[in-house]
Amino acid sequence: MKFALFPGCTVPAQMLNYEISAKKVAETLGIELVYLTDLTCCGYPYEAKDSFKQKVISIRNLAVAEKAGLDLVTLCSTCGSTLTKANHLFNTDKNYREKLNDALKDTGFEYHGKVKVKHFTRMLFEDVGVEKLKAHVTRSFKGVRLAADYGCHYVKPASVFEGFDDPVRPHTMDDVIEATGAKSVDFKDKMACCGAALLAVDEKTSVAMTKRKLDNIKAAGADGMVTQCPFCGIMYDVYQNTIGQYDLPVLYVPQLLGVAFGLDPKDLGFKVNQVKATSLLKKVGL
C-alpha cells in the first residue's frame, strides 16, 4: 500500500510526535508514505480571507498528488476535511469545477478529480482494517481506559464525507483504539470541540472549551486521552498544565498503536508529549 502523506502545517512544525509515530506505524504495517515537496498548506485558514482562493489552494494540492498517481493521507483532521470538501465540490459541481481549474492554470497543474483523501485513522480503519491491526498487537492495553477525541473535522461536514462514519456518534476511531485491547470510554459531550479555531480570536472562550472537555474526560475516569488532530493536541496536551492539574496523557492514534505493536516509546516521539505518559505506559508494563 502506498499513499502520499499530507503533512500539513502544524504537524511538521510542532507535533513531530504525531509524524514520527505515524511513519513508524505505517512501516510496521507495510504502508509506504511518500513525501511530495510540492504540497503546501491545505488552505483552511485562508478561507477567512478568500474562500474561493482557499479552494484553489486545496485543489492544487490534490493535483500534486494526482500527478504523482497517489491518494492522499492526512494527519490533521482539518486538512482532511478541507481537502475532502474541495474535492467533493470539484466532483459534484460542474461550474465550480471549471472555475477551479481555470484559477489553477497559472500554477502549472490541472486536476481531474481522481485523488481520494483520507485521514490517517480512516486509512487504518478502511484500508488496513481493525482485524489486521489486532493481529499486530503484541503489547495489549487490556484494562486501560482511554478517551477518544475525534476532532470536529474528522467527520464534518458529513455531506462531503459521503457516508463515512456518523457525525454525531462516530465509531471508527473507537474501533481503532479498541484494537489495542483498551476500552474506549464514554464521556459527556464526547464530540465537543477543543476550541482551537478561536485561539487567535478569543483565547478565553477557546480555553474554556478545552477545559470543559478535559473536565468531562477526567470525570469519566479515563487513564488517558487519544487524539488524531494536531490542533486538538496543542489544546489538550500543550495547554493542559496551564488550564489545570489533570495529569491526563494525550497520545496520538499512531503513538498508541506503536506501543501496542511492541515498538519502543522512544521511537514514537513520546519526548515531544508535554504531559508525560509514564503512568499510562506503566499500565502496559513499560
Place this chain on the structure above:
Amino acid sequence: MADEVVFRIRRFDPKKDKEPRFQEYKVQTAPGMTVLDGLLHIKDEQDGTLSFRRSCRSGICGSCAVKINGASRPCCNAQIRDHTVKGHVTVEPLDNLDVIKDLIVDMAPFWEKFKAIHPFNESGEFQPTGKSIFVIGADDLREVRKSDGCIFCASCYSDCEALRSNKDYFGPQAMVRAYRFMRDPRDRLGRKRLDKLKAKAEKGAWLCAVCGNCQEVCPKQLPTLECFASFKNIWFEENKAPDGVKSTAENIEKMGRVYELDDFAMRQRQKAQLPALNANNSDKLEPILKKKGVAK
C-alpha cells in the same frame, strides 16, 4: 407488530427538583411513529405532567426541537425506528438555553439575538409606486433562497460549541438570517447589518469555532459555514479581521504554510529522521494568491 421502546426523558421541574433527572417510559411503537408521537402518547396515556412544546407536527413550525440521542432536531419528523439505540430513545431539552420545565426551554436569548440583526428587509427610500415592482434576478434569488428557509427551531443554537463557553456569541441562527437579508437586493441596509452583528458581540462571526455542528443539525440543511465564511471575507476586505487571523493568512502568503519551519524545526526533523520539507512554499501559491477579482 408493535415494538416496545424505552423513552429516556430528561425531566426537570424547578419548583420541585434540585437537579434534572432521567425518567423512563415504555412505549409500544408502530411503524411510522415519530418521536413526537411517542411523547404525545406518554403525555396522554402515562404521565400528564410531562411538558414539551409542539404545534404543526409537520416539520414546519420548528417548535418541537429537542435533543434526541445527543443531537438537536425537531422531533415531529424523527422516526422512532431511526432513533432507537439498543432499545432506547434519549430525549433531552435543547442546550445553551435555560430549562423552564422538562423539555421546554426559555427561548428569550435566542429571539433577542435574532431581533438584534434587524431581521427584515429595510426598504429605505425605495417605494414601489404604480406599475413599478422590484424584480429579483435569478442569481440573486438563488443566493437568497440558499440561506433562507430557517424554521427557528434553535437546533443549531443548541448544538453550537462556541456558545457553550461564550453566551455573548450570536450563534448560527442569527448569523445565517443576517446573511440572508444581506444577500437580498431589495434590502437597503446591506453591509451595515454586519455592524449590528458587531455591536452586539464585538468579534461577530469570528467567535464561531467552526466545529460544523450547526450545519449538521439544521433540518433545512442551510449552508451555515459558507455564510460565516462570506462574512469573514467581507470583514477581511474591510480590514476588520482580528490580528491573529490576519497574520495566519499573511503567513500562508509569505511561506505557503501557517507555521515557520525554522532552522530549529529543520534540525528536529533531521534528528527524528524525518524527510526535509521546503521551508518556503510561497512560490507555489503565488500564481493563485496574486490573482485579483477571481470569480467567487
